[in-house]
Amino acid sequence: MLLLILDLLxxxxxxxxxALVAVRQRLDIIGVLVLATVTGLxxxxxxDVLIDETPPASLEDWRYLLVPVVxxxxxxxxxxxxxxxxxxxxxxxxxxxxxxAVAGALKAAEHxxxxxxxxxxxxxxxxxxxxxxxxxxxxxxxVLVSGELYAIPAVVGSAVAAIGxxxxxxxxxxxxxxxxxxxxxxxxxxxxxxTAPTPKT
Amino acid sequence: MLLLILDLLxxxxxxxxxALVAVRQRLDIIGVLVLATVTGLxxxxxxDVLIDETPPASLEDWRYLLVPVVxxxxxxxxxxxxxxxxxxxxxxxxxxxxxxAVAGALKAAEHxxxxxxxxxxxxxxxxxxxxxxxxxxxxxxxVLVSGELYAIPAVVGSAVAAIGxxxxxxxxxxxxxxxxxxxxxxxxxxxxxxTAPTPKT
Amino acid sequence: MLLLILDLLxxxxxxxxxALVAVRQRLDIIGVLVLATVTGLxxxxxxDVLIDETPPASLEDWRYLLVPVVxxxxxxxxxxxxxxxxxxxxxxxxxxxxxxAVAGALKAAEHxxxxxxxxxxxxxxxxxxxxxxxxxxxxxxxVLVSGELYAIPAVVGSAVAAIGxxxxxxxxxxxxxxxxxxxxxxxxxxxxxxTAPTPKT
Numbered sequence: 001m002l003l004l005i006l007d008l009l010x011x012x013x014x015x016x017x018x019a020l021v022a023v024r025q026r027l028d029i030i031g032v033l034v035l036a037t038v039t040g041l042x043x044x045x046x047x048d049v050l051i052d053e054t055p056p057a058s059l060e061d062w063r064y065l066l067v068p069v070v071x072x073x074x075x076x077x078x079x080x081x082x083x084x085x086x087x088x089x090x091x092x093x094x095x096x097x098x099x100x101a102v103a104g105a106l107k108a109a110e111h112x113x114x115x116x117x118x119x120x121x122x123x124x125x126x127x128x129x130x131x132x133x134x135x136x137x138x139x140x141x142x143v144l145v146s147g148e149l150y151a152i153p154a155v156v157g158s159a160v161a162a163i164g165x166x167x168x169x170x171x172x173x174x175x176x177x178x179x180x181x182x183x184x185x186x187x188x189x190x191x192x193x194x195t196a197p198t199p200k201t
Numbered sequence: 202m203l204l205l206i207l208d209l210l211x212x213x214x215x216x217x218x219x220a221l222v223a224v225r226q227r228l229d230i231i232g233v234l235v236l237a238t239v240t241g242l243x244x245x246x247x248x249d250v251l252i253d254e255t256p257p258a259s260l261e262d263w264r265y266l267l268v269p270v271v272x273x274x275x276x277x278x279x280x281x282x283x284x285x286x287x288x289x290x291x292x293x294x295x296x297x298x299x300x301x302a303v304a305g306a307l308k309a310a311e312h313x314x315x316x317x318x319x320x321x322x323x324x325x326x327x328x329x330x331x332x333x334x335x336x337x338x339x340x341x342x343x344v345l346v347s348g349e350l351y352a353i354p355a356v357v358g359s360a361v362a363a364i365g366x367x368x369x370x371x372x373x374x375x376x377x378x379x380x381x382x383x384x385x386x387x388x389x390x391x392x393x394x395x396t397a398p399t400p401k402t
Numbered sequence: 403m404l405l406l407i408l409d410l411l412x413x414x415x416x417x418x419x420x421a422l423v424a425v426r427q428r429l430d431i432i433g434v435l436v437l438a439t440v441t442g443l444x445x446x447x448x449x450d451v452l453i454d455e456t457p458p459a460s461l462e463d464w465r466y467l468l469v470p471v472v473x474x475x476x477x478x479x480x481x482x483x484x485x486x487x488x489x490x491x492x493x494x495x496x497x498x499x500x501x502x503a504v505a506g507a508l509k510a511a512e513h514x515x516x517x518x519x520x521x522x523x524x525x526x527x528x529x530x531x532x533x534x535x536x537x538x539x540x541x542x543x544x545v546l547v548s549g550e551l552y553a554i555p556a557v558v559g560s561a562v563a564a565i566g567x568x569x570x571x572x573x574x575x576x577x578x579x580x581x582x583x584x585x586x587x588x589x590x591x592x593x594x595x596x597t598a599p600t601p602k603t
Contacts (some may be wrong), residue, residue, distance in 0.1 A: 014457035031345030052456035054253035062317040116464040138341035144433030151432045230545030255454035263518040339542035
């Protein structure tokens with residue numbers, strides 16, 4: 001029950017970030033709702049399609065679809081207020097990141113994938129929705145170009161969770177530190193402006 | 202038999218619209234054929250992958266692949282004439298919209314999805330191909346940005362069909378009014394220039 | 403064993419081409435690694451998802467994931483040297499093209515698809531990764547717009563392999579000439595500057 005609530009919260013934060021991009025790129029109401037939905041659920045869909053867990057859980061439970069629609073509509077009406085909450089959204093997003101990284105990696109590991117692909121799919125769960133969002137909004141995906149530390153904390157937390165699963169550690173014992181690592185690292189990166197390297201030119 | 206012909210006609214109209222975008226964006230012959238194919242069949246592929254109905258029917262029956270190739274080649278050679286038939290193509294497209302919305306929603310419902318996800322997947326069947334088309338052609342998808350009433354009639358028709366299925370109504374009794382609703386609404390929107398709302402700035 | 407090595411080599415060349423695009427578009431380290439991975443493996447993933455062969459083999463064997471990561475890191479550090487090897491990379495890429503076209507078509511045919519869809523999926527194996535690469539890098543996919551002879555040799559080689567499979571010819575007897583046809587045609591097209599037609603305007 002707690003996990004479901006956390007999951008829905010994470011999806012809601014991602015959905016609002018997607019809807020805000022749609023508003024900024026001057027999309028219409030359909031653009032806002034579609035971007036909210038793919039940003040909230042798209043990463044999990046890519047993971048579930050690749051590990052053959054279809055239909056994805058979020059298509060079989062209408063509550064998972066309700067969250068991005070509500071998030072999209074709220075953003076459609078109240079986007080000026082939400083833009084002012086930019087910092088707060090980034091903080092919630094960091095919690096969603098840790099949750100999705102670990103949940104995605106464990107789901108892949110439970111389907112028999114080894115730690116390397118499971119870590120990759122944990123990262124895909126985190127960044128896949130944002131990739132689709134930015135491609136549909138007509139911009140190069142932020143996560144690939146900004147140099148922000150976003151995908152790296154995600155893949156490292158996913159790897160920790162996947163290795164713990166491989167070593168048969170108790171799930172809570174693995175999941176909570178791994179999620180805390182991802183979220184904490186991301187929050188520190190935001191606060192201190194840490195960046196990932198870019199190629200020398 | 203009638204349904205197969207209607208289905209192939211709908212795919213053909215979508216394929217021509219995809220090929221016309223390719224010509225306008227100055228793609229080469231491969232670009233024209235790829236955009237014709239993904240516009241005609243891509244929405245159904247996304248739906249089938251998400252509901253685990255793979256390989257998609259349109260990959261197991263070569264007639265489904267022949268239609269976009271023929272549509273693409275005709276557009277490659279005769280695009281000036283086809284541009285002049287813009288209004289006619291929009292009208293045929295509205296019929297394809299109603300057909301795909303209802304067929305997509307019913308297919309998802311038959312695979313055990315509830316009315317909310319089935320309505321979503323009916324809309325995906327309609328707009329998925331155009332989303333891929335526009336992303337590959339290097340433009341923001343028209344359906345997300347134009348404010349045209351396109352996805353909304355599709356999702357409403359899909360929802361009507363999915364609810365009818367849930368209530369065990371006879372298929373024809375559900376499918377025909379739902380498709381007529383989508384197509385009629387779309388045609389009226391074209392004629393009267395009705396639009397969807399965009400966020401206030 | 404030989405086939406595994408050839409496969410990994412082909413993936414490595416594709417991965418380097420993806421990473422070079424990322425460097426040119428000024429993406430960060432995550433952009434370089436993501437583009438290397440999707441360019442090397444993405445075409446096969448699309449094929450495997452469409453024929454319901456999930457999880458894809460390249461997600462179940464960590465060596466397939468290691469190759470794009472190494473290719474991406476090498477490109478990240480040594481891209482000036484790799485740009486100077488442009489001609490050499492194009493030649494290796496032509497060998498990867500022949501290999502992927504035939505391997506992709508045969509895999510689809512073994513899953514029961516007829517020669518027409520199998521040829522299409524052979525081409526998808528070849529160009530799918532580059533399509534995702536270019537969309538993520540914010541440019542119109544080269545293979546759709548450049549007029550280069552790339553997809554046409556691929557689909558013809560795939561078709562030859564798929565027809566041979568349909569006629570129960572011994573695999574080696576079919577695969578080697580089909581791959582040689584694709585690779586040779588591609589190499590001749592590079593050397594002589596042959597192009598595909600574009601629509602008249």
